[in-house]
Amino acid sequence: MTTIIIDCIIIMSLRIVDVSLATTRTILLTKGKAKTAAVLGFFEILIYTKVLTDIVTNLGQWYYLIAYALGFSFGNYIGTKIERRLAFGDVQIRMIVNPNYYHIIDELRQSKFGVTTFAGEGRDGERKMILITAKRKRVNELYGFLKKNNIDAFVSVNDITSYSGGYMISSNKKK
Structure with missing residues (x-):
């Protein structure tokens, strides 16, 4: 047995x-x-x-x-x-924030996130979409930043299989 x-x-x-x-x-x-x-x-x-x-x-x-x-x-x-x-690979993070939180754009850049913004309009008015391409290992860091600063944002994260061009600050390499 x-x-x-x-x-x-x-x-x-x-x-x-x-x-x-x-x-x-x-x-x-x-x-x-x-x-x-x-x-x-x-x-x-x-x-x-x-x-x-x-x-x-x-x-x-x-x-x-x-x-x-x-x-x-x-x-x-x-x-x-x-x-x-x-946490292999890269992700694209999309955040949609209202004007009360636009200050986080500079804070994210200071935290070495590559940030691109787009103006938009939601149900309740003006919004910004913040687009970030980062290593997957940094996703929890971003969520922690939002939680610590009580940022109310819509956030979606998608895996990226490939990309070219641009600059990814977190790796300091041209892609």
Whole structure:
């Protein structure tokens, strides 16, 4: 019985690692990081093949199948958490603010955010749209800035897969 429990823990653990790698690899591919994704894919397949072999040779043992499925579920969850923490890539942030908050435009620039503004009109009158392109790692910094300063703004964030031209202050590189 102890051997079965240990085997199930090993199967589940290896499956968590394999699926976490697969999830991270897939996200890296969508971000254009093919070399890193290829390295992860190599290790992912090594682990996957080992676990699959263990399961196929023991198909009659339902508890191994449960461990395999649990590892898959937890692996998806953990893989997305890992990727969020690594925060690969760039984002485009759109903020819509009313005139009471226009002062944040200069404050954002002082915080090394590249800011472009557009005049607009909303249901309640004049508005500015603030457009920022930044590293994904800076999104929480921006949300913290808004919360700390009690800024009431509509904010949307979208991943960017590629862009060219312009200047991204946070990396000090021309793109």
